[in-house]
Amino acid sequence: MWEALDILTQANFWAATIRIATPLIFGVLGALLCERAGVLNLGIEGIFVAGAMSGWLAVYLGLPLWGGVVVAALVGSLFGLVHGVLTVPLGLSQHVTGIGVTLLATSMAYFGYRVAFPNVATPPRIEPFAPLDVPLIGDLPFIGPILAQQTGFTVLAFACVGVLAFVLARTPLGLALRAVGDNPEAVEAQGLSVVALRIGAVMAGSALMALGGAFLTLSAFNAFYFGMINGRGWVCIALTVFASWRPGKALLGALLFGALDAYQLRIQTIAGGVVPSQIFLMLPYIFSIAALVLVARRADYPRALMKPYFKGQR
Amino acid sequence: MPSQGSTCEAPHDPRPLVLSLKGITKRFGPLTANDHIDLDVRAGEIVALLGENGAGKTTLMSILFGHYIADEGSVSIADADGKLAPLPGGSAQAALAAGIGMVHQHFALAENLTGFENIVLGTQSLWSLRPRGRGARDKIARLMAESGLAVDLDVPVARLSVGEQQRIEILKALYRDVRVLILDEPTAVLTPQEADSLAATVRTLAGKGLAVIFISHKLHEVLALCGRVVVLRGGTKVADRPTAGADRATLAELMVGRAIPARERPPSTPGAPVLSLRRVSVGALSQRDRLEGADLDVRAGEIVGIAGVSGNGQGALAALVAGLAAPRAGEAMIDGVRLAGADPAGRVAAHVGRIPEDRHRDGTIGSLSVAENFVLETISAPENQRAGLIRRAAIRARAMEAIQAYDVRCPGPDAAIRALSGGNMQKVVLARVLEREPKLVLAHQPTRGLDIGATTDVHRRLIAARGRGAAVLLISEDLDELFALSDRIAVVHAGHLSPALDAAGLDVRTVGLMMAGHGAGEAA
Ligand SMILES: Nc1ncnc2c1ncn2[C@@H]1O[C@H](COP(=O)(O)OP(=O)(O)OP(=O)(O)O)[C@@H](O)[C@H]1O
Ligand SMILES: [Mg+2]
Numbered sequence: 001m002w003e004a005l006d007i008l009t010q011a012n013f014w015a016a017t018i019r020i021a022t023p024l025i026f027g028v029l030g031a032l033l034c035e036r037a038g039v040l041n042l043g044i045e046g047i048f049v050a051g052a053m054s055g056w057l058a059v060y061l062g063l064p065l066w067g068g069v070v071v072a073a074l075v076g077s078l079f080g081l082v083h084g085v086l087t088v089p090l091g092l093s094q095h096v097t098g099i100g101v102t103l104l105a106t107s108m109a110y111f112g113y114r115v116a117f118p119n120v121a122t123p124p125r126i127e128p129f130a131p132l133d134v135p136l137i138g139d140l141p142f143i144g145p146i147l148a149q150q151t152g153f154t155v156l157a158f159a160c161v162g163v164l165a166f167v168l169a170r171t172p173l174g175l176a177l178r179a180v181g182d183n184p185e186a187v188e189a190q191g192l193s194v195v196a197l198r199i200g201a202v203m204a205g206s207a208l209m210a211l212g213g214a215f216l217t218l219s220a221f222n223a224f225y226f227g228m229i230n231g232r233g234w235v236c237i238a239l240t241v242f243a244s245w246r247p248g249k250a251l252l253g254a255l256l257f258g259a260l261d262a263y264q265l266r267i268q269t270i271a272g273g274v275v276p277s278q279i280f281l282m283l284p285y286i287f288s289i290a291a292l293v294l295v296a297r298r299a300d301y302p303r304a305l306m307k308p309y310f311k312g313q314r
Numbered sequence: 315m316p317s318q319g320s321t322c323e324a325p326h327d328p329r330p331l332v333l334s335l336k337g338i339t340k341r342f343g344p345l346t347a348n349d350h351i352d353l354d355v356r357a358g359e360i361v362a363l364l365g366e367n368g369a370g371k372t373t374l375m376s377i378l379f380g381h382y383i384a385d386e387g388s389v390s391i392a393d394a395d396g397k398l399a400p401l402p403g404g405s406a407q408a409a410l411a412a413g414i415g416m417v418h419q420h421f422a423l424a425e426n427l428t429g430f431e432n433i434v435l436g437t438q439s440l441w442s443l444r445p446r447g448r449g450a451r452d453k454i455a456r457l458m459a460e461s462g463l464a465v466d467l468d469v470p471v472a473r474l475s476v477g478e479q480q481r482i483e484i485l486k487a488l489y490r491d492v493r494v495l496i497l498d499e500p501t502a503v504l505t506p507q508e509a510d511s512l513a514a515t516v517r518t519l520a521g522k523g524l525a526v527i528f529i530s531h532k533l534h535e536v537l538a539l540c541g542r543v544v545v546l547r548g549g550t551k552v553a554d555r556p557t558a559g560a561d562r563a564t565l566a567e568l569m570v571g572r573a574i575p576a577r578e579r580p581p582s583t584p585g586a587p588v589l590s591l592r593r594v595s596v597g598a599l600s601q602r603d604r605l606e607g608a609d610l611d612v613r614a615g616e617i618v619g620i621a622g623v624s625g626n627g628q629g630a631l632a633a634l635v636a637g638l639a640a641p642r643a644g645e646a647m648i649d650g651v652r653l654a655g656a657d658p659a660g661r662v663a664a665h666v667g668r669i670p671e672d673r674h675r676d677g678t679i680g681s682l683s684v685a686e687n688f689v690l691e692t693i694s695a696p697e698n699q700r701a702g703l704i705r706r707a708a709i710r711a712r713a714m715e716a717i718q719a720y721d722v723r724c725p726g727p728d729a730a731i732r733a734l735s736g737g738n739m740q741k742v743v744l745a746r747v748l749e750r751e752p753k754l755v756l757a758h759q760p761t762r763g764l765d766i767g768a769t770t771d772v773h774r775r776l777i778a779a780r781g782r783g784a785a786v787l788l789i790s791e792d793l794d795e796l797f798a799l800s801d802r803i804a805v806v807h808a809g810h811l812s813p814a815l816d817a818a819g820l821d822v823r824t825v826g827l828m829m830a831g832h833g834a835g836e837a838a
Contacts, residue, residue: 173440175431179424188381189422190436190486191407303425312382 007266011142015149016265019220021258023048023212025157027236028243028250029164030076030208036168036245037201038181038304042098043083044209045233046105047076051210053109056217056224057116059126068218069153069211076210077203079105084199091308102233110226123223129153153219158251160208165247177201181302184309194309209233238288241296253291260284329356330396332525333378333414333494338387340373347373349549350387355494360516360526362536362557364569365546366765368723368735371529372419374546375496379416380406391494415487419498419529421479425472429482430454432471433489450489457488460522461515475625477508484515495519496527501535502763505623505791506826513539531765533562534794545569570767577770577798579777584801585614587647588754588785589635594644596630603629607644608811610804612754617776617786618814619800621793621825624759627806628789629671632758635787636668637661649753662691667752669743671759671789673736677743680732684724685713687731688746716745721771737768744775755779755786761795773799793822807831 007013027044034041041047055072059065079101086097117124129151138144168174176197180187184194212232217224239257243250264280271280333355340348347370355361365371376382378389383404390398391412402408409416423432433454434446451467458464465474465481474482480500487495497516501509509532516539520526530536536543537557545553545568553568566574589612598604605627612618622628633639634646637658646653648664661668670676678687689698689709698709713727720741724734731739740760747755757776761769776799780786790796796803797817804814805828812828 170445171440172434172436172438172442172445175427175435175445176440179427179432179435182424182426183422185418185420186422186424186432186435189379189406189416189418191405191410192436192440300426312376 003270004267007263010266011145012149013259013262013266015146016262017255017258018146018150018154019258020261021254022154022157023215023220023232024236024239024254024257025161025251026208026212026215027233028239028254029160029247030205030212031236031240032243032245032247032250033164033177033205033208034080034202035240035305036181036302037177037198037205038184038302038307038309039084039087039198039202040094040098040306041080041083041101041202041205041209042095042237043079043101043105043206044098044236045229045231046102046109047079047206047209048213048216048229048233049109050079050105051076051213052217052228053113053213053224055210055214056126057112059218060124065129065218069156069214072210072214072218073207076213077207079210080203080206081199083206084202087308088198088202089195091310094306113224113226123225125222126218128217128222129219151219153215156211157215160211161247161251168247178302181304184304188309188311194311209236212236235285235288238292241299242288242291244295244300245302257284257287260287327356327359329358330392331355331398332357332392334390334398335374335378336388336390338374338377338384338389340370340377340382340384346549348377348384348546351546351549351551353544353551353554355525355527357493357523357525358520359542360520360528360540362540362543363527363529363546364531364533364536364543364565366569366767367737367763369546369569369765370549371546372498375416375498375527375529377403378409379414379496380404380409410490410492413491413493414496415490415492415494416496417480417483417487417498417500419502421483423471423479423482426470428468428470429465429474429478429485430467432482433467433486437490454485454489457485461485461488461518462511463515476503477505480504480508480512488519492524494525494527496529498529499531499763500528501530501532506793507623507830509535531763531769533565533766536565537562547571566766569765574766574770577773577777579799580781582615582780582801584616585783587611587613588649589787590647592645594634594646595642596634596639597642598630603627604809605630605634605806605811606809610811610814612785612787614753614785615780615783616801617780617788617799619796619803619817620787620789620806620811621796621803622789622791622806622829624791626829627809627811628758630809631787631806631811632671632756632789635661635666635754635756636670637666665750665753667747667750667755667784669740669747669755669757669760671762673739673743678731678739681730683728684717684722684731684734684742685710685727687742688713688716688727691746692750716742716749720745720775737764740764740768740772744772748775748779751782752779752784755784756789757786758789759791760788761790761792769795793825796825797822805829 031041031044051072054075055068058071059068083097083101086092087094131148132150132152134147138148168178176187176192180194180197187194213229216228235257239250239253242253261284264283268277268280331354335351335353338348338351351374363371373382377384380403389401391401393399401412434450438446463481463485465478471479471482500512504512516526528540540557542556543565544551547569591608591610593607593609594605595607596605603625620628620631630639634641637660638656640656641653648666651664692698698705710727717727722738722741724738731742760772776786788799800817802814803817803820803825805812805825807829808831
């Protein structure tokens with residue numbers, strides 16, 4: 001019993017929580033940015049894969065690590081452009097297009113990998129981001145060891161939370177984004193372009209999603225594997241509802257999920273013999289479903305979410 | 315084709331021209347919504363734009379504001395020096411920059427933003443890092459003081475009343491220093507008091523040199539407020555004349571193209587109560603929209619009007635009668651049967667005909683055809699289905715008959731009902747309700763947004779239903795309508811329903827005061 005609680009006092013557990021949460025933070029931020037503007041982006045799962053693969057490949061081919069990050073973001077925004085053009089000016093079904101983008105991006109990433117490495121037995125490796133070495137804070141008890149296991153990429157994720165929260169709440173751009181997800185007619189009537197705002201939001205959001213993937217190959221691990229995204233994108237879609245489309249709550253949701261995942265890994269070793277390990281594996285996902293059921297009933301969806309807008313039509 | 319009709323403008327209007335439309339034409343497929351329309355507007359002028367539902371008023375204004383692109387014709391607007399310059403079409407941004415502001419028939423507000431945010435939206439570079447602050451607030455405060463439009467700027471628009479939302483819409487236009495203000499049916503959703511205060515505001519603004527284009531179906535408002543009327547009929551301009559010397563009958567005739575027959579209301583002798591409420595309470599739909607201990611009888615062969623500012627309990631009353639809400643206390647009976655739970659299907663079976671307040675949301679299903687909407691309530695009746703399969707041909711044939719009988723203007727029974735104008739949609743609802751010869755008719759705001767022709771039609775049908783022996787419960791905010799139709803009138807305020815009094819013994823002023831919360835005794 002005490003062992004179960006003892007886990008919570010281990011710096012290692014908290015470090016793992018943050019590491020597991022980081023890609024989700026990127027993903028939820030990206031999804032909520034798209035959805036705030038009124039576009040559901042189910043391309044997320046595939047964009048994660050494409051970001052993971054392209055960022056890693058760029059570094060493998062000789063770019064610096066941050067260069068890989070930029071490449072992943074660019075690739076993500078390209079897939080965002082595809083999704084945006086199909087769903088915004090053309091008004092295609094956002095569900096169908098999103099799933100199409102996921103299939104396309106996933107296959108392209110796998111295909112590209114196979115073409116680049118036709119016959120390798122073990123996946124090639126890169127030198128990933130090194131843990132932070134912060135003077136003073138690094139020497140603090142408890143906090144120090146947690147921080148010492150994180151990388152600059154995680155810092156970027158936390159910074160993105162703050163930046164996105166600021167942009168949405170405090171700037172004219174954020175105002176326009178929130179408005180276009182609620183009533184595009186209002187945006188049009190104030191002389192702004194609905195199409196430009198929505199496509200821009202989807203591109204930026206997709207870039208964030210791709211960073212989530214890149215974190216896995218450039219920071220959490222050091223190689224690209226097939227199936228490594230493993231539903232993380234879908235989890236982000238659920239967490240977006242849990243977060244009520246707010247960056248602060250998105251951070252909270254991602255950390256909660258990360259904590260549950262880190263916890264189940266550790267409790268397995270304690271209670272392993274008694275309870276089947278699959279039960280523990282399910283825990284974080286049961287949490288997302290439960291959170292969805294509890295929160296989604298009262299969720300305040302952006303009013304224009306998934307409603308295409310055509311100028312001059314009633 | 316030049317517009318025909320009486321063009322008798324004042325010969326020497328000294329005020330400068332601010333806006334000039336020439337030969338504007340707009341087609342939607344085979345339909346010509348605007349046919350070579352010319353319109354000049356001068357500074358400080360209030361021009362009414364009249365026309366039946368679907369005459370093309372909103373289309374014309376949408377072209378002016380850049381939502382639609384005209385197929386032919388041009389728009390010119392005075393620049394800062396007063397010289398007319400052409401306005402590029404199809405861009406709301408260009409229209410705003412040229413000083414045109416529009417208050418939309420269906421408000422263009424983001425409801426998750428505050429009033430302040432809606433007003434400043436799009437007024438500065440999107441890449442700026444600092445949002446509008448003090449300066450903007452001062453300017454809005456000044457505009458509010460000048461125009462008399464007071465409203466809380468810091469709550470989300472979703473929480474404002476319709477009247478308050480409209481004030482935000484107007485402030486939004488004024489904030490951009492417009493020189494031409496378009497008001498598209500601004501009073502359709504306002505209470506009489508709010509409409510009066512809006513009229514006062516518009517006068518103040520025009521006094522400061524703003525040109526106003528005012529669209530309304532309420533002719534008394536137009537006569538009181540506007541100096542000139544422009545009438546559209548079927549997309550063409552049929553009249554452009556000063557209001558002086560015109561009356562409601564002449565304007566109505568110009569709009570419809572024929573004289574509107576006066577309403578006749580033959581006397582009728584009421585029978586036994588069909589709807590009877592004894593100390594009935596209905597739970598809250600919103601904070602104020604509930605009913606407490608209401609007593610009411612509506613007898614066969616009479617129309618009982620319920621006056622009141624919307625949201626004071628008529629929603630709860632309508633929900634009770636329509637079977638959407640259950641009585642929380644007291645005894646409610648329809649045709650001798652006690653009402654227990656919420657049971658909309660039971661009301662259909664009990665011969666209650668319902669004309670809902672919002673025909674788009676509750677009265678019709680937009681993507682279904684006219685014929686399908688016509689049988690929505692009775693789809694499981696034997697005349698509409700056999701062995702679980704819909705009898706398309708029979709339904710279609712009866713829908714054709716109803717289209718004829720109720721003069722529904724539509725492409726045919728298979729057209730999606732969404733494509734119909736408001737008045738024609740309402741006629742389909744009316745046909746559905748009245749064809750079944752209901753014992754009790756619930757008419758909730760039956761003529762909101764309808765033109766004078768359609769309104770007269772609805773009134774005629776309701777009076778005919780009464781003549782046939784139906785009990786009619788008419789809920790309306792329009793006092794003219796209530797007095798024209800009702801045998802007895804009750805007033806609802808803050809959930810309390812006054813006794814229904816003989817309409818002949820009441821006057822508009824008394825009812826108006828009761829709607830504002832003064833008791834009958836006090837008001838008299
Ligand atoms: N985007 C559109 N596509 C197709 N038809 C349209 C469109 N907009 C308007 N129409 C049609 O053009 C005609 C004119 O419509 P408009 O909205 O201008 O009428 P209106 O005079 O404003 O009527 P109301 O009093 O009901 O508001 C109608 O027959 C309408 O169905
Ligand atoms: Mg209109």
